[in-house]
Amino acid sequence: MREMDDRIKILSDMIAASSRIVAFTGAGISAESGIPTYRGEGGMWNRYDPNIYVNIDYFMRDPSYYWSLFHDVRYDVLRKARPNAAHAALARLEKRGKLTAVITQNIDGLHQLAGSRNVLELHGSTRKIYCLNCGARYTIDDVHELLKKSNPPPCPNCGGMLRPDVVFFGESLPEDTLARATEESENCDLMLAIGSSLVVYPAAWLPQRAKESGARLAIINRGSTPLDSIADVVISASAGEALNAVVPGGPDS
Numbered sequence: 606m607r608e609m610d611d612r613i614k615i616l617s618d619m620i621a622a623s624s625r626i627v628a629f630t631g632a633g634i635s636a637e638s639g640i641p642t643y644r645g646e647g648g649m650w651n652r653y654d655p656n657i658y659v660n661i662d663y664f665m666r667d668p669s670y671y672w673s674l675f676h677d678v679r680y681d682v683l684r685k686a687r688p689n690a691a692h693a694a695l696a697r698l699e700k701r702g703k704l705t706a707v708i709t710q711n712i713d714g715l716h717q718l719a720g721s722r723n724v725l726e727l728h729g730s731t732r733k734i735y736c737l738n739c740g741a742r743y744t745i746d747d748v749h750e751l752l753k754k755s756n757p758p759p760c761p762n763c764g765g766m767l768r769p770d771v772v773f774f775g776e777s778l779p780e781d782t783l784a785r786a787t788e789e790s791e792n793c794d795l796m797l798a799i800g801s802s803l804v805v806y807p808a809a810w811l812p813q814r815a816k817e818s819g820a821r822l823a824i825i826n827r828g829s830t831p832l833d834s835i836a837d838v839v840i841s842a843s844a845g846e847a848l849n850a851v852v853p854g855g856p857d858s
């Protein structure tokens with residue numbers, strides 16, 4: 606385990622020397638909160654076809670498939686999910702004035718629940734649902750109730766079609782959020798890429814932009830990623846364990 610200790614020490618020293626850290630997170634950071642990842646062992650895409658489940662053309666033709674999975678599977682997972690040690694460590698780092706932004710691919714809202722304030726949600730939030738016709742906004746609890754009566758759930762205000770405020774496959778990322786995330790990536794002195802397979806674009810450009818702009822790049826991920834070769838340090842460990850080690854002050858440190 607000596608090699609792991611060495612890598613933790615290297616990353617701890619990098620964090621100590623940095624003042625403009627940006628975290629870039631993926632589904633792996635929420636795995637310890639009970640939210641399944643998309644790829645790898647037990648991943649969502651091993652069980653559901655993303656080209657049906659979260660494809661905009663399919664959703665607009667037949668939203669009932671998305672909403673039945675929401676009702677049967679996702680709602681309970683989201684309702685029970687709480688931030689874990691990794692989310693808490695990033696919130697601590699921001700409170701200490703060391704971290705300027707969390708850029709996340711996740712749609713679970715756990716960074717905000719952990720207390721992070723500057724969170725850029727590249728793929729939106731599954732906790733936010735709105736009506737395509739009148740724009741009325743609803744929570745996951747509202748929609749879960751509506752689904753008990755009918756699927757797809759009609760907007761209580763105007764009867765229109767509801768959709769989650771997430772980026773479906775086939776849609777582009779929110780321009781303003783991507784622009785802010787790009788600026789943060791280009792101006793940070795250390796990027797922590799945590800719990801992402803780093804295979805989905807344009808999100809996966811951001812750690813590369815950070816590196817090209819002169820920042821150091823640290824990857825914390827259980828599995829290998831295509832960017833490991835350009836990283837300054839790669840820590841193959843669980844996000845909670847690694848971040849607790851490099852950002853002391855957590856409940857069990």
Ligand code: APR
Pocket residue numbers: 630631632633634636637642643644645648655710711728799800801802803804805825826827828829842843844845
């Ligand atoms: N700690 C650290 N890493 C973990 C943990 C953990 N506890 N558990 C799993 N991992 C790693 C996995 O090995 C995997 O490499 O997290 C990574 C998660 O990768 P993906 O499931 O591909 O998730 P992500 O990179 O966020 O996917 C990007 O793809 O389908 C789209 O829109 C979806 O935002 C998502 C995007």
